[in-house]
Amino acid sequence: MKAPSHPLKVAIIGAGAAGLYATTELLRRDACARVDLFDRLPTPGGLVRSGVSPDHAARREVSAVLERMAVASGRFRYFGNVAYGRELTLDDLRRHYHATIFACGAVEDRRLGIPGEDLPGSHAATHFVGWYNAHPDQAERRFDFDCERAAVIGNGNVALDVARMMLLPIDLLRQTDIADHALDALSTSRVREVVILGRRGPAQASFTAPELLELTHLPGVAVEIDGVIPDDVPASLPASQRLRLQILHELRWRRSAPAPRRLILRFQRSAEALLGEDRVVAVRLVENRLVDDGRGGIKAEPGSTVETLEVGLVFRSIGYRASALPRLPFDDSRGVIPNQAGRVQGEDGLVQGLYVTGWIKRGPNGVIGSNRFCARETVDALMADAGSLKARPPMDLHNDLPGSLQRRGIGITDHRGWQQIDRIERERGLASGRPRRRIAARRELLAIAASGPA
Amino acid sequence: MAYVIVGTCINDAACVDVCPVDCILPRPNDPRFREADMLAIDPAACIDCNACAEACPVNAIYSEHRLPQALQRYRRINAELTGRAVT
Numbered sequence: 001m002k003a004p005s006h007p008l009k010v011a012i013i014g015a016g017a018a019g020l021y022a023t024t025e026l027l028r029r030d031a032c033a034r035v036d037l038f039d040r041l042p043t044p045g046g047l048v049r050s051g052v053s054p055d056h057a058a059r060r061e062v063s064a065v066l067e068r069m070a071v072a073s074g075r076f077r078y079f080g081n082v083a084y085g086r087e088l089t090l091d092d093l094r095r096h097y098h099a100t101i102f103a104c105g106a107v108e109d110r111r112l113g114i115p116g117e118d119l120p121g122s123h124a125a126t127h128f129v130g131w132y133n134a135h136p137d138q139a140e141r142r143f144d145f146d147c148e149r150a151a152v153i154g155n156g157n158v159a160l161d162v163a164r165m166m167l168l169p170i171d172l173l174r175q176t177d178i179a180d181h182a183l184d185a186l187s188t189s190r191v192r193e194v195v196i197l198g199r200r201g202p203a204q205a206s207f208t209a210p211e212l213l214e215l216t217h218l219p220g221v222a223v224e225i226d227g228v229i230p231d232d233v234p235a236s237l238p239a240s241q242r243l244r245l246q247i248l249h250e251l252r253w254r255r256s257a258p259a260p261r262r263l264i265l266r267f268q269r270s271a272e273a274l275l276g277e278d279r280v281v282a283v284r285l286v287e288n289r290l291v292d293d294g295r296g297g298i299k300a301e302p303g304s305t306v307e308t309l310e311v312g313l314v315f316r317s318i319g320y321r322a323s324a325l326p327r328l329p330f331d332d333s334r335g336v337i338p339n340q341a342g343r344v345q346g347e348d349g350l351v352q353g354l355y356v357t358g359w360i361k362r363g364p365n366g367v368i369g370s371n372r373f374c375a376r377e378t379v380d381a382l383m384a385d386a387g388s389l390k391a392r393p394p395m396d397l398h399n400d401l402p403g404s405l406q407r408r409g410i411g412i413t414d415h416r417g418w419q420q421i422d423r424i425e426r427e428r429g430l431a432s433g434r435p436r437r438r439i440a441a442r443r444e445l446l447a448i449a450a451s452g453p454a
Numbered sequence: 455m456a457y458v459i460v461g462t463c464i465n466d467a468a469c470v471d472v473c474p475v476d477c478i479l480p481r482p483n484d485p486r487f488r489e490a491d492m493l494a495i496d497p498a499a500c501i502d503c504n505a506c507a508e509a510c511p512v513n514a515i516y517s518e519h520r521l522p523q524a525l526q527r528y529r530r531i532n533a534e535l536t537g538r539a540v541t
Binding site (some may be wrong): 021056058059061062065066208209210211213214217238239240241243244366367368369370371372373 | 460461462463464465466467468482486488489490491492511512513514524527531534535537
């Protein structure tokens with residue numbers, strides 16, 4: 001007779017959307033499986049907490065909903081302030097869990113690779129986003145808004161987020177959960193104009209329709225489109241694409257009411273260099289032509305017209321990038337951990353017991369909900385492997401890893417600690433007429449998590 | 455009457471799972487799902503059961519008659535995205 005096997009015990013690294021969807025999917029698919037979810041920050045949520053824009057906070061609700069589903073299973077634990085490669089090693093994970101799913105995302109920014117990129121006043125959009133969202137690693141950054149015009153290089157939703165944060169009336173930002181330090185700094189901002197620069201044309205931009213629609217009624221902001229938009233949108237285009245172009249067309253031709261601040265979407269321009277002696281004072285732009293790339297797409301080719309745009313602040317917003325993790329394979333050109341449908345692929349074939357999901361698996365693309373389907377594929381693979389994983393149980397299955405980390409004196413926030421942080425942030429918000437006042441200091445987050453409920 | 459998805463949508467398709475008449479598009483197995491900026495409800499097929507609104511993790515789904523003024527345009531957008539004539 002075969003001995004009954006112990007229920008599957010799985011560690012998930014990274015408590016952003018990817019890790020949370022993997023958690024709920026796994027708990028739903030295997031009615032006995034146990035999940036320990038780790039994050040390098042004290043708080044869960046990943047980019048749902050520190051990427052989603054404060055004026056879009058409704059989208060943050062997704063992480064609370066997924067957490068509630070996980071907690072309700074009774075087979076879920078959260079451990080914050082524990083980083084893979086810092087407190088947590090691959091050996092630890094292999095010794096204590098049948099399987100580990102890496103869901104640590106892509107946190108680095110992609111660089112432009114142009115002269116002047118490192119001048120003061122030139123920033124990664126991701127740093128600015130983390131800063132206004134009270135990310136503990138970005139809270140100490142300084143941004144100088146003592147200039148009239150800022151440029152954002154890149155044509156995705158993050159570029160629009162960055163622009164809105166600089167242009168929305170401060171009284172409106174005060175009604176959001178934006179970080180206190182960002183509210184202070186933006187309240188004395190002199191920025192009156194933000195120019196978003198795209199290499200290609202309006203039809204190739206990655207702004208999504210709902211974010212473009214918002215531009216038709218941004219309070220206090222006049223929107224201008226500098227680019228060619230066809231009068232007739234081809235019926236052959238996908239529905240979302242048609243809607244994007246319709247809205248851009250409307251923005252292009254409507255007469256906007258006079259407003260104190262301006263947002264300009266400028267297309268077919270590449271930044272060649274950031275200019276300035278001791279800080280950015282201008283960006284040199286070249287006008288691009290659009291040509292067939294021979295693969296069914298359109299690419300930008302620099303022409304000969306060059307111009308200089310005076311700016312005091314530049315944000316590069318051309319995408320995120322993942323970096324290699326200790327002792328795991330990494331495909332540097334794609335910025336992902338090589339994998340087959342979520343199973344980690346090493347040099348000599350699949351690596352038993354290791355899985356990936358989210359941006360570290362597929363690259364930084366898609367929206368929050370894309371991670372649900374990404375996680376489903378990975379959990380499908382893990383479920384198919386469950387028999388062989390259980391046949392070789394980990395050495396220290398019955399020793400608790402988080403317990404031993406705590407005995408080593410590592411400050412860990414559990415789910416109750418996070419709920420405590422969440423409650424205090426909301427209470428502080430309530431006291432000042434805001435939805436939430438976020439805590440950015442790691443030490444304070446840990447202290448609150450460790451304190452008992454008041 | 456019908457339900458309406460608004461721009462807060464994060465495309466996780468929790469609504470698609472619970473819709474009894476499959477009126478939310480594109481479906482996750484449709485190649486267009488990956489490219490969709492948001493999901494939409496076919497107003498001609500919706501039976502007003504409210505299941506999608508309850509399943510949505512970000513409260514992006516409204517009954518048509520409770521749709522806030524600022525989001526009225528999403529009525530038309532849902533019809534357009536699901537290939538229905540605009541009423």
